[in-house]
Amino acid sequence: MFKKVLIANRGEIAVRIIRACRDLGIKTVGVYDSSDVDSLHVRITSECVRLKSELGYSDQNEIIEIAKKTGAEAIHPGYGFLAENYEFAKACESNGIKFIGPDSSIIEKLQNKLDVLNKVKEAGFPTITHSDQSFSENEDDLLKKTGEKIGFPLIIKSCAGGRGRGTYYVRTKDELDEAIRKSRVEAKTVYVGKKLYIEKPILPVHQLGIQILADEHGNIIHLGEREGSFLVGNQKILEESPSPFLNDGKRKAIWDTAIEIAKLFGYRNAGTIEFLMDNNGNFFFTEIKQRIQVEHPLSEKITMIDIVREQLKISNGEKLSYSQEDVHFRGWSMMCRINAQDVLNNYLPSPGKLTTMRLPGGPNVRVDTYGYPGCYIPVKFDPTFAKLIVWGENREECMSRMRRALEDFVIAGIQTNLPLLQSILNEPGFINGKYNIDFAPRKIKNVKETDEYLKDMAVATAIAFLKKKGSQEPELPNRFQAGWHKSSRRLPE
Numbered sequence: 001m002f003k004k005v006l007i008a009n010r011g012e013i014a015v016r017i018i019r020a021c022r023d024l025g026i027k028t029v030g031v032y033d034s035s036d037v038d039s040l041h042v043r044i045t046s047e048c049v050r051l052k053s054e055l056g057y058s059d060q061n062e063i064i065e066i067a068k069k070t071g072a073e074a075i076h077p078g079y080g081f082l083a084e085n086y087e088f089a090k091a092c093e094s095n096g097i098k099f100i101g102p103d104s105s106i107i108e109k110l111q112n113k114l115d116v117l118n119k120v121k122e123a124g125f126p127t128i129t130h131s132d133q134s135f136s137e138n139e140d141d142l143l144k145k146t147g148e149k150i151g152f153p154l155i156i157k158s159c160a161g162g163r164g165r166g167t168y169y170v171r172t173k174d175e176l177d178e179a180i181r182k183s184r185v186e187a188k189t190v191y192v193g194k195k196l197y198i199e200k201p202i203l204p205v206h207q208l209g210i211q212i213l214a215d216e217h218g219n220i221i222h223l224g225e226r227e228g229s230f231l232v233g234n235q236k237i238l239e240e241s242p243s244p245f246l247n248d249g250k251r252k253a254i255w256d257t258a259i260e261i262a263k264l265f266g267y268r269n270a271g272t273i274e275f276l277m278d279n280n281g282n283f284f285f286t287e288i289k290q291r292i293q294v295e296h297p298l299s300e301k302i303t304m305i306d307i308v309r310e311q312l313k314i315s316n317g318e319k320l321s322y323s324q325e326d327v328h329f330r331g332w333s334m335m336c337r338i339n340a341q342d343v344l345n346n347y348l349p350s351p352g353k354l355t356t357m358r359l360p361g362g363p364n365v366r367v368d369t370y371g372y373p374g375c376y377i378p379v380k381f382d383p384t385f386a387k388l389i390v391w392g393e394n395r396e397e398c399m400s401r402m403r404r405a406l407e408d409f410v411i412a413g414i415q416t417n418l419p420l421l422q423s424i425l426n427e428p429g430f431i432n433g434k435y436n437i438d439f440a441p442r443k444i445k446n447v448k449e450t451d452e453y454l455k456d457m458a459v460a461t462a463i464a465f466l467k468k469k470g471s472q473e474p475e476l477p478n479r480f481q482a483g484w485h486k487s488s489r490r491l492p493e
Contacts, residue, residue: 001024001025001026001312001313001316002026002073002074002098002312002315002316003026003027003073004026004027004028004029004046004070004071004072004073004074005017005021005026005027005028005029005072005073005074005075005076005100005312006028006029006030006031006063006066006067006070006072006074006075006076007021007028007029007030007031007041007045007075007076007078008031008057008063008075008076008077008078008081008082009057009076009077009078009079009080009081009083010031010032010033010036010039010041010057010370010381011036011039011041011370011381011382011384011385012368012369012370012384012385012386012387013078013079013292013294013368014030014039014041014045014078014370015040015041015044015368015369015370016308016368017076017078017308018030018041018044018045019044020306020308020309020312021312023306023309024309024312026312027046027047028045028046028047029045029046029047029048029049029066029067029070029072030042030045030047030048030049031048031049031050031051031057031063031066032048032049032050032051033050033051033056033057034050035376035378035379035380035381036378036381037050037376038374038375038376039370039375040369040370040371040372040375041370047070049066049070051063057081057082058081058082060082060085060087060088060091061091063075063082063088064091064092064095064097067092067095067097068095068097072097073097073098074097074098074099074100074312074315074316075092075097075098075099075100076100076101076308076311076312077099077100077101077291078291078292079291079292079293079294080382083101083290083291083292084107084111084289084290084291085107086104086105086107086108086111087104089101089102089103089104089107090104090108092104098315098316099315100269100311100312100315101269101270101290101291101311101315102267102268102269102271102290103268106265106266106267106268106290107290109265110265110288110290111159112159113134113159113197113287114130114131114132114133114134114159114197116265116287116288117130117285117286117287119264119265120261120264120285123260123261123264125257125260125261125285126282126283126284126285127284127285127286128199128200128202128276128284128285128286129150129199129200130197130198130199130200131146131150131197131198131199133146133197134159134195134196134197135195135196135197136194136195137184137194140180143180143196143198144176144177144180146198147170147173147176147198148173150198150200151200152170152171152172152173153169153170153171153172153201153203154170154198154199154200154201155167155168155169155170155198155199155200155201156168156170156176156179156180156183156196156198157183157196157197157198157199158183158186158187158194158195158196159187159195159196159197166183166186166187166196167183167234168182168183169201180196183196184196199286202276202278202284203438204278204279204436204437204438205229205276205277205278205436205437206227206229206243206245206276206277206278206436206437207227207228207229207231207236207274207275207276207277207437208225208226208227208228208243208246208254208274208275208276208277208283209225209226209228209272209273209274209275209289209293209295210222210224210225210226210254210255210258210272210273210274210275211223211224211225211226211270211272211293211296211299211307212258212259212262212267212270212271212272212273213269213270213305213307213310213314213320213322214262214267214268214269214271214314214320215268215314215318215319215320216268216314216317217319219319219320219323220259220262220263220267221320221322221323221324221327222255222258222259222324222327223299223302223303223305223307223327224241224242224255224299224302224303224327224329225241225242225243225246225251225254225255226239226240226241226243226272226295226298226299227239227240227241227242227243227244227245228295229435229436229437229439230424230430230435230437230439231437232347232417232420233347235337236294236295236337237336237337237339237417237420237421237424238334238335238336238337238421238424238430239295239298239334239335240298240332240333240334240335240395240398241298241299241301241302241332241333242302242329242332244395244433245277245281245433246281247281250281250283253283254275254277254283257273257275257283257285258273258275261273261285261288262288265288267288267290268314269311269314269315270291270292270296270307270310270311270314271288271289271290271291272288272289272293273285273288274286274287274288274289279436292307292308292311294337294384294387295335296308297333297335297366297368297387297389298333298334298335298389301331301333301364301366301389301391302329302330302331302332302333302391303327303328303329303330304330305321305322305327331391331392331393331394331398332391332392332393332394332395332397332398333389333390333391333392333398334389334390334398334399334402335387335388335389335390336387336388336402336406336421337384337386337387337417338369338384338385338386338387338388338409338411338416338417338418338421339383339384339385339416339417340352340377340383340385340414340415340416341383341415341416341417342415343415343417343419343420344415344419345415349379349383350377350383350414350415350416351376351377351378351379351414352376352377352413352414353374353375353376353377353413353414354371354372354373354374354375354376354377354411354412354413354414355373355374355412355413356373356410356411356412356413357371357372357373357375357410357411357412358408358409358410358411359408359409360388360404360405360406360408360409361408362401362404362405362408364390364391364392364401365388365389365390365401365405366388366389366390367386367387367388367389368386368387368389369385369386369387370385370386371385371386377414388402388405388406388409390402390405395433399425399431402425403422403425403426406418406421406422406425407422427439
């Protein structure tokens with residue numbers, strides 16, 4: 001096994017990887033920029049090096065130099081930044097450093113998403129409808145003509161990204177120019193690539209991801225599906241596993257299809273095969289995520305398999321610890337992203353110092369975070385600073401536990417999306433398991449004014465009043481009330 005691994009990432013995923021390494025007795029090297037000096041990953045890594053480049057976590061040359069100077073044998077990229085950059089993976093290989101992920105040749109092959117879609121289609125699997133080519137910055141006119149030919153509504157999407165950043169739903173021709181501009185800016189910022197292509201949307205639709213693990217010896221397994229149809233601003237904020245929309249037949253069919261598509265490209269390490277599914281249960285391949293994903297804890301909860309640990313072992317040349325027969329699915333899991341956003345003020349970022357942070361606990365409750373009381377949440381990165389994951393024997397128990405955990409989660413110093421998540425957990429459509437990507441509300445529903453709610457509001461108001469009144473009416477210290485200062489000025493008799 002590796003003796004030292006550098007984590008080329010930040011935030012909760014860096015903390016997650018460091019802990020997996022420590023479980024295996026591996027020393028870790030963390031990196032950070034000036035705005036992340038308070039992050040928990042800086043505190044718990046074996047050693048940490050500050051990034052000097054303006055590119056920060058995206059500067060592959062500086063990160064490789066740090067790995068060489070610190071003696072790191074491998075680099076784990078996490079997700080985002082350099083995770084799906086084949087040039088970085090190739091540079092690691094050239095410098096004798098193991099890239100914990102697919103080989104650079106696989107990453108390069110899968111980054112041409114149109115070629116991937118065409119190859120999957122030629123193999124006989126259903127895919128989404130898409131443009132025949134991608135478009136560079138100087139080809140916007142051709143992109144627009146192609147979009148008009150495909151017909152509205154349509155989706156503008158980054159060739160280098162997923163279904164989140166850089167993806168824009170375009171209803172009419174009037175929205176096309178702005179969608180192209182925004183998509184290029186986000187694609188360049190997040191994925192270091194500006195090429196775009198077009199998809200024809202399926203409406204209504206569900207997003208499904210099949211978690212896979214594949215070693216260098218030809219062994220490959222899946223860890224079930226994740227339902228990621230609850231989106232706010234293109235970001236999945238609430239996900240669950242298994243999907244409430246699949247019957248046993250469809251579930252097995254999509255699992256088997258994912259395995260065959262992974263084999264088609266000779267995939268290695270951890271990855272996710274993504275599909276879209278319509279309301280009739282027809283599913284269509286969209287892309288392969290060549291990295292660990294934000295929502296991987298859902299698959300870990302229902303299988304009890306440590307995905308990061310398996311990544312490390314696979315990259316060390318070891319065989320998978322499990323065969324498909326060893327993978328047993330039990331219960332239900334849900335995950336909420338806790339974001340530093342003001343949901344009552346157009347979802348503006350809410351950076352600042354965490355003055356209070358009380359984590360929920362109890363059986364089958366997990367929190368992945370880089371925050372702690374006194375930690376500063378920076379504005380320049382993704383607003384997610386914590387993930388709340390719960391497990392239950394069934395969906396009803398899982399929902400009940402998530403509601404309780406969200407109520408137990410106390411954060412002060414910044415605004416968060418906790419109120420929105422609490423509202424979603426009480427939505428009839430979510431409770432009944434009848435939702436799609438168009439369902440997620442961006443506004444918090446009015447709270448029903450029960451006697452218990454009014455009592456809580458009265459207590460909160462009284463406490464706020466007393467704190468405010470006390471700050472405006474200072475009291476004299478006891479030593480001044482004793483009268484000693486008056487006696488000291490009394491003239492002798």
